[in-house]
Amino acid sequence: MVQLGRFAVLLALATSLWSVFLAVTGVRMKRHEAVRSAEGGLRASAVALTVAAGALWWAFLTRDFSVQYVAEYSSRSLSTFYTLGAFWAGQGGSLLLWSWLTALFAVLVIRQNRFRNRDLIPYVVATLGAVMFLFTLLVAFAADPFQRLAFTPADGQGLNPMLQNYGQWVHPLALYGGFVGFTVPFAFAIAALVSGRLDDRWIRAIRGWSLWSWVLLGAGLLLGARWAYVELGWGGYWAWDPVENAGLLPWLAATAYLHSIMIQEKRDALKVWNVSLVIATFALSLFGTFLTRSGIISSVHAFGASSIGTYLLIGVVVTVLVSGGLIVWRLPELRATGRMGAIVSRESSFLLNNVLLLAITVAVFWGTVFPMVSEATRGVELSVGQSFYEAVVTPLAVALLLLTGICPLLAWRRASWANLQRSFKLPLGAGTLTLAVALGLTRGSHLALALLASFAGFVVTTIAVEFARGARARANAKGERRPRALLRLFSANPRRYGGYLVHLGVVILVTGIAVHVAFRQETREAGLRVGESVVVGGYDLRLRAIDVEQTAAKFAVIADFDVRDPETGARAGGIRAERAMYENQDQPTSEVGIRSTPLADLYVILESADPEAGVVTVEALVNPGVFWIWVGGILLLVGGVVAAWPRRPPRDDIERLLAEAEAALAYANAGEEV
Numbered sequence: 001m002v003q004l005g006r007f008a009v010l011l012a013l014a015t016s017l018w019s020v021f022l023a024v025t026g027v028r029m030k031r032h033e034a035v036r037s038a039e040g041g042l043r044a045s046a047v048a049l050t051v052a053a054g055a056l057w058w059a060f061l062t063r064d065f066s067v068q069y070v071a072e073y074s075s076r077s078l079s080t081f082y083t084l085g086a087f088w089a090g091q092g093g094s095l096l097l098w099s100w101l102t103a104l105f106a107v108l109v110i111r112q113n114r115f116r117n118r119d120l121i122p123y124v125v126a127t128l129g130a131v132m133f134l135f136t137l138l139v140a141f142a143a144d145p146f147q148r149l150a151f152t153p154a155d156g157q158g159l160n161p162m163l164q165n166y167g168q169w170v171h172p173l174a175l176y177g178g179f180v181g182f183t184v185p186f187a188f189a190i191a192a193l194v195s196g197r198l199d200d201r202w203i204r205a206i207r208g209w210s211l212w213s214w215v216l217l218g219a220g221l222l223l224g225a226r227w228a229y230v231e232l233g234w235g236g237y238w239a240w241d242p243v244e245n246a247g248l249l250p251w252l253a254a255t256a257y258l259h260s261i262m263i264q265e266k267r268d269a270l271k272v273w274n275v276s277l278v279i280a281t282f283a284l285s286l287f288g289t290f291l292t293r294s295g296i297i298s299s300v301h302a303f304g305a306s307s308i309g310t311y312l313l314i315g316v317v318v319t320v321l322v323s324g325g326l327i328v329w330r331l332p333e334l335r336a337t338g339r340m341g342a343i344v345s346r347e348s349s350f351l352l353n354n355v356l357l358l359a360i361t362v363a364v365f366w367g368t369v370f371p372m373v374s375e376a377t378r379g380v381e382l383s384v385g386q387s388f389y390e391a392v393v394t395p396l397a398v399a400l401l402l403l404t405g406i407c408p409l410l411a412w413r414r415a416s417w418a419n420l421q422r423s424f425k426l427p428l429g430a431g432t433l434t435l436a437v438a439l440g441l442t443r444g445s446h447l448a449l450a451l452l453a454s455f456a457g458f459v460v461t462t463i464a465v466e467f468a469r470g471a472r473a474r475a476n477a478k479g480e481r482r483p484r485a486l487l488r489l490f491s492a493n494p495r496r497y498g499g500y501l502v503h504l505g506v507v508i509l510v511t512g513i514a515v516h517v518a519f520r521q522e523t524r525e526a527g528l529r530v531g532e533s534v535v536v537g538g539y540d541l542r543l544r545a546i547d548v549e550q551t552a553a554k555f556a557v558i559a560d561f562d563v564r565d566p567e568t569g570a571r572a573g574g575i576r577a578e579r580a581m582y583e584n585q586d587q588p589t590s591e592v593g594i595r596s597t598p599l600a601d602l603y604v605i606l607e608s609a610d611p612e613a614g615v616v617t618v619e620a621l622v623n624p625g626v627f628w629i630w631v632g633g634i635l636l637l638v639g640g641v642v643a644a645w646p647r648r649p650p651r652d653d654i655e656r657l658l659a660e661a662e663a664a665l666a667y668a669n670a671g672e673e674v
Contacts, residue, residue, distance in 0.1 A: 002067055005055025006146040012048035012099065013140050015041045016132040023126035035122045039110045042125060045132060046103035053100050056093060056145055060086055066152040069093060069145040075158035077553035077583065085168045086159050091293060091308065092145030094172065098289075099135040101180040106132065109184055109209075117205050123191030124184075131183050134315050142308050158553075161582045161589040167227030171220055175247055178217025179285045182250060184209040186282035189275050193326035198271065198333050203261060206278070211644030214254045215637060221247050222633040233590045233605050235523070235621050237629065240389045245368040246288030249361060253281040256357040263350050266412060271334040272327065273354070279323040284365075286316045291368070342414040349407040356400045363392045398452060401510055404503040405459030408466050426465060431458030449518045456507045463500045470497065494642050501639025509632025515625030523621040525607070530614050533564075537622030539602050540566040541575070546611050556580035557609040559616045563595055563602060577606040577618065600624040 019041030026034030056069075060083050065071040073086040073093075088094040106128040113121050139145070159168075185206040192202040224244065229237040238244060257277035263270045294309020327334070342348070367384045374382040409423035434457025438450035467486060474492065475485040489497045521537040528534065533542035545560045561575045577593035593604040601623040608617040 001055045001058045002064065002146050002148065005052045005059075006144070008048040008052040008055065009096070009136060009140050009144075009146070012045040012052065012103065013133065013136045015044040015048065016103075016129045016136055019045070019129035020126050020133065023122045023129065027122035027126075035125065038122070038125045038129070042103065042106045042110065042129060042132070045129075045136075046100075046107045049096070049100040049103045049136070052096060052139075053087070056087060056096065057084065059146075060084065063156070065154075065156050066148050067145075068147045068149050071149060071153055071156040073156070073159055075156040075553075075584065077551070078156075078159055078164075082159055082164050082168065085163075088172050088176075089159060089163055089168070090145070091143040092139060092147075094176070095135055095139045095143050095293075095308075096145055097172075097176055098180060099132060099139055101176060102128065102132045102135060102183060105180060105184055109187075113205065117201060119195060119197055120188060120191040120202060120205070123194050124187045127187035127190045128183065131187075134311065138308055138311055142311065155584075158582060158584045161554075161580070161585060162231055164582075165227060165231050167223055167231065171223040171227050173220075174216050174223055175220030178213050178215075178220055178247075179250070179289065181209055181213030181216060182254065182281050182285050185213070185278045189278040190323065190326065193275065193323075193330050196330065196333060198330065200265065203264065203274070208644060208646065210254065210258060210278075211640065214251065214258060215640035215644055217247065217251045217254070218633075218640060219637055221251060222630075222637065225633075226630065229626070230592060230594065233592050235603050235605075235623065237626070240364075240367065240386050242368045242371075243288075243292050245364050246291045249288060249365060249368075250281045250284040252357055252361045252364070253277055253284055256354045256361075257281060259350050259357075260354045263347050267347060269347075270351075272331065275334070276327060279319070279327075283316055283319045283323070286312060286319060290316060344410065344420070345414050346407060346410040346412050349403060349410055353400065353403050353407065356396050356403065360393055360396050360400070363396070364389070367392075397510065398455065401452075401459065401507065402455045404506065405455070405462040408462055408500075427458045427461040430461035431455065433457065446518050449514055452511065452514050456511050459503065459507050463504050466500055467497070490642050491647060494645055494647060498639045498641070498643030498645075501642060502636050503639075505632045505634070505636030505639055507632070508628050508635060512625040512628030512632055516623055516629070519624040521622040521624075523619055525617070525619045527615060527617045534618070534620060535566050536620045537600065537602070538566065539572075539620075539622065540564040540569075541602070541604065541618070541620055543616060543618075544574075546609065546614060546616060548611050552583070554580045554582045557606070557611050557616075559593075559606050559609060559618070561593065561604065575602065575604050577604045579606040579609050596627050598627050601626045 019038040022034050022038035022041060026032070026038060058064075059067045059070050060074055061080070063070070063074070063076055069090060069092050070086075073089040074083050078086070086093070088097045106125070109124065109128065110121070113124075117124075188202045188206045192198050221244075224247070225237040228234075228239075254277075257274060260270050260277065261274055264274050290309055290312035293312065367388055371383040374380060405427060409420075409427065411419050431454045435450055435454035438453035439447075442450060444450075467489065470489045470493075471482050471486040474480060474488060475482050478485065478488075480488065524534055524536040526534040528543040530543050530545060533540050535541070540563070542562045542564060543559060544562050547558045547560065549556045549558060556578050557580070558576055558578045561577070562571055563573045563575060564571050573595050575593035575595050578591035579588055580591065581588045590606055593606075595602040603621050603623055605619040606616060607619055610616070
């Protein structure tokens with residue numbers, strides 16, 4: 001099976017390159033059958049990479065420790081669940097996953113467009129084939145997961161304990177799904193530029209791909225933050241780590257695109273901007289992969305130093321140069337035929353939204369690459385701390401939050417004074433009331449937090465008003481009851497009302513972060529015996545028992561705590577914290593205990609334990625607002641899914657699709673031109 005897997009990778013490498021050649025040849029010679037053969041080549045690559053993935057999984061499940069990758073990331077005592085997840089725990093397997101997903105997505109794109117966009121598909125196939133070739137090349141020659149050892153060890157080294165978490169499964173899959181998904185919009189953008197077909201068809205073709213990729217990448221970021229919070233044991237969820245930023249950068253660029261594309265759809269403007277954002281999103285995805293895998297940065301998330309970074313950096317440079325050249329070449333055709341609205345209009349608010357998102361992206365990018373720049377220019381690696389990001393990103397993010405409430409209240413083209421008075425009256429009143437309440441609750445000691453709460457109240461009221469107006473209009477038009485009309489809004493206009501859910505999720509998430517930063521308690525560290533307690537942030541944490549669990553895979557000490565009210569002594573719940581030593585691992589690992597409530601999380605880390613003496617050392621802290629970070633993140637993703645969910649096209653779209661299918665079949669039967 002191992003030899004079959006290696007052969008399948010080489011076959012996928014050859015077929016992906018052959019697809020690029022056939023697609024380019026077919027479009028230059030105007031031969032339809034050559035393009036169809038190129039599409040078949042990508043299907044063959046998908047089959048080959050599926051076989052390669054199956055072979056690697058087989059090696060894991062059969063405990064074939066003669067394979068170096070299997071010996072490094074699994075062991076006989078590792079559960080089947082984590083053994084399957086070890087597939088993408090290292091360089092070779094994760095790159096194979098990337099290539100495999102690219103191939104599967106390419107096959108789906110070909111199927112979706114078998115009767116439409118036929119003038120773009122040759123270039124799409126060539127671009128997808130080139131990206132697939134790059135990553136398959138890395139799998140074949142730079143990070144071969146099928147490399148055999150000179151001898152077969154009796155057991156493997158096992159999976160890193162920090163990866164033995166559900167996040168090991170869902171976080172990488174979502175993240176890679178988002179990264180790879182953005183390859184499809186990039187391919188269509190290149191196709192539009194090369195072919196000169198710069199109308200809205202390529203944008204319609206990538207709408208679903210852009211939204212789903214944005215959702216998947218957002219899910220990857222949220223799940224990564226959750227994994228860091230529950231597994232790393234430092235009490236936080238985001239540290240502006242370079243690898244965290246590597247995932248955030250393309251997500252920010254994609255967010256800007258999803259907003260600015262509405263201006264092109266409504267006003268036929270910002271064409272250069274939109275195609276540039278699509279290309280920037282893909283380039284930042286490649287750049288993030290370079291950061292993670294080159295070994296150029298030190299991070300708990302990053303892989304070790306390797307030659308892979310050189311290939312990926314070349315890929316980033318080629319992407320930027322070729323795409324930039326194509327944009328310059330097509331500038332005359334990319335000029336806007338429509339006009340932007342007045343300064344006070346929805347178009348202008350979307351443009352300002354993009355400016356703020358771009359500013360955040362540039363700030364995060366600079367903070368990420370600054371250590372590399374300083375080392376290259378001065379020979380000393382200087383890094384920027386969390387204070388830099390908080391000082392630069394926070395005001396931009398707050399302004400962006402406020403804009404999410406202002407934008408829906410503005411009319412297209414030009415907002416009249418009467419329109420502004422009518423639209424802003426209720427949200428401004430709600431924002432003022434929220435400000436007064438927040439100042440009262442904090443006794444004026446947190447003015448910045450009170451202002452943020454005011455902005456949040458303004459945005460939430462705007463969203464509520466939009467839902468109420470939509471439900472009322474639908475109820476009057478369709479004769480439906482208000483609750484039913486409200487629910488039907490999501491199927492009638494999913495992009496609009498799914499977007500409002502996204503904005504509501506952002507409000508909740510940002511508010512949770514602000515509360516956490518403003519009210520976080522000091523950490524308490526204490527040595528406890530059974531029956532003793534420590535008070536932290538209004539909680540009495542009492543050690544109830546110390547247990548020992550030993551299996552073939554690990555030796556663990558578990559501390560059970562009662563959480564009580566320090567004044568009344570009433571029990572409010574319990575927490576279990578663990579400190580374990582896994583086989584073949586040199587350092588112990590802590591599993592934190594978390595008691596989460598809407599007000600605050602009680603977070604307990606077991607730093608050391610002596611079960612024989614009945615003594616443990618714990619670090620406890622209270623994290624206010626964290627509960628709402630996860631609630632806001634989930635709502636954000638739900639809104640994204642609503643916006644991306646496919647729906648039955650209107651009648652005019654069905655007629656257009658039928659016309660496209662008839663045209664495609666006409667020249668397919670002719671067999672002469674693509």
